[in-house]
Amino acid sequence: MAPRGKSKKPTRGGGKHFSRGLRPLDGDGEYIDTAPPEGVNEEDVTQQWHDRRRRSISSSESESESESEPELNSRSSSPPPPPPIAVSNPNRSGASAGGQQQQQQQNQSQQQEPPQLSRREREAMQAAAAKERYWKLHAEGKTDQAKADLARLAIIRKEREAKAAQRKAEQEAKATEASAKAAAQGRRK
16 A cells, blocks of 8 residues: 555645644534534624633632632642743843843943854854955065065066067168168268
8 A cells, every 4th residue: 555645645834734724613612613603704704713712711710719729739748839930032032130140241241342254154254354455465575475476567567678679770771871871872972
């Protein structure tokens, strides 16, 4: 027999329906009918449901008050529950006085200390600082790359100066040759 989930086509994006079939219970543990009868407004039905809910809660409270004396005897035989553990929740609004004090202390500590950076932010800041130091040294000519660039540029400058001097010498040679040629032609005539 094939596994149960393999034979069905998966529903993509469909939510799970865990509490779809649940119906509310009243104080006696009986199901409350939530389906409105025909011709009744939904607002009336919700109002009736809230009224029944309030009555069931109040009736259970009144029953618990009348039965509180026997319950105390049964409760006394069991050990009392431990006191609740005080946990500070940073997402909770500071409704209690203790929460307000803790919030004030946190605010003071945040003002005194610089904010803690995450690892990525810290590494990014360190990388940016290292890059800035490198380019500062590069501009001063103290890095290996800057030294190599300056040496290459010095060689290029020398080659250009040599070529410029050679061109100038060639131009002077042509000019003297042209003047000598013109003088030789003037003598022939």
